[in-house]
């Protein structure tokens with residue numbers, strides 16, 4: 001695909017995301033599979049879409065002094081796309097970026113629009129973008145500079161203070177390395193690393209999971225062993241499987257399991273011996289868990305659709321040795337890979353989700369055996385969905401406590417992190433370059 005066409009494809013995706021017509025990561029995936037893109041095109045498309053979307057609010061601030069009238073959404077996205085490249089990317093000279101934007105404007109909107117786009121971009125080039133110093137309020141300034149909505153920045157600052165909020169927002173703007181988990185009943189991590197290095201990949205060992213490998217270069221999705229031996233999973237998610245403290249032969253419940261990343265990890269930890277009962281609200285999603293287990297050659301997982309709030313109707317009390325509640329959440333920890341989320345979620349969503357998380361926890365808690373362990377996790381950095389859910393639960397359930405061995409069973413690199421509290425571990429994206437993630441382990445006292 002010619003570079004100009006990649007820019008057009010990027011613009012089309014941005015416009016669709018802006019209209020609420022799809023998620024950026026899925027639309028990029030669709031575009032990649034539709035066209036025969038080479039690796040360079042794929043990288044450029046991904047960079048243009050994510051970069052522009054990640055910086056949307058900053059780009060709007062940059063553009064404001066140069067556009068006084070209302071413009072159509074696609075024209076606005078075209079200008080954002082061009083200013084993103086002019087301001088943040090060094091590879092392409094400004095005149096080439098402006099030329100391509102003007103050509104695109106001509107193709108989509110005719111001569112007068114192309115003159116408008118040309119005029120705006122030439123002005124931006126000549127006068128430069130406005131300085132953030134013109135925004136007096138520090139929270140507002142941070143929100144604009146880091147392109148995060150103000151309500152969210154306010155919340156981050158309220159929970160964690162200005163410095164952590166700033167580091168987190170900054171990290172959210174940048175892509176992270178892909179990490180994978182090796183199917184440990186089939187291959188050791190060392191053998192996997194040897195094989196990948198022989199095949200030209202650069203990799204690092206994860207410090208959060210003995211099965212984790214961080215890909216520093218190379219496209220793991222195209223590796224011949226990918227489907228049967230590897231699962232793409234953030235290191236923070238791998239930590240959940242590690243912290244489940246399972247053994248072969250156990251009876252395990254995974255209450256919110258799709259697409260099955262953690263379920264299959266737990267099965268691997270159990271050496272595919274025992275039983276895992278996996279549920280997800282949607283039948284289609286529960287199928288994904290079964291398919292994932294099949295690809296990896298794991299036999300102990302049974303996945304079914306159900307609202308896990310109804311599981312007490314299916315199971316006797318004190319049935320399971322281990323329970324995982326990897327709860328549905330706002331996803332505010334995964335903004336690096338899914339920038340759309342920051343513009344879509346609201347404080348009200350967070351509150352609603354914390355209600356669902358509490359209900360799920362209340363429903364599954366009676367199903368744990370005395371002496372059994374329950375891991376609660378989310379991929380968010382919001383206290384209302386994390387510590388507050390756990391605090392409230394423990395207040396109402398004196399039979400439960402935080403597992404006293406939780407802290408010492410964490411990997412060494414996690415033990416001094418600022419997010420480690422009496423309620424669990426809040427991983428920030430800037431701590432260990434993972435997603436933002438919360439996890440804790442409760443134990444039912446005997």
Ligand SMILES: C[S@@+](CC[C@H](N)C(=O)[O-])C[C@H]1O[C@@H](n2cnc3c(N)ncnc32)[C@H](O)[C@@H]1O
Nearest residue numbers: 256257258259260261262280281307308326328
């Ligand atoms: C964070 S995701 C789970 C990710 C999964 N554990 C993994 O590692 O691949 C949360 C899941 O909970 C499911 N879910 C939401 N509400 C639910 C409910 N009431 N009962 C069961 N599953 C639910 C969603 O469909 C979603 O797949």
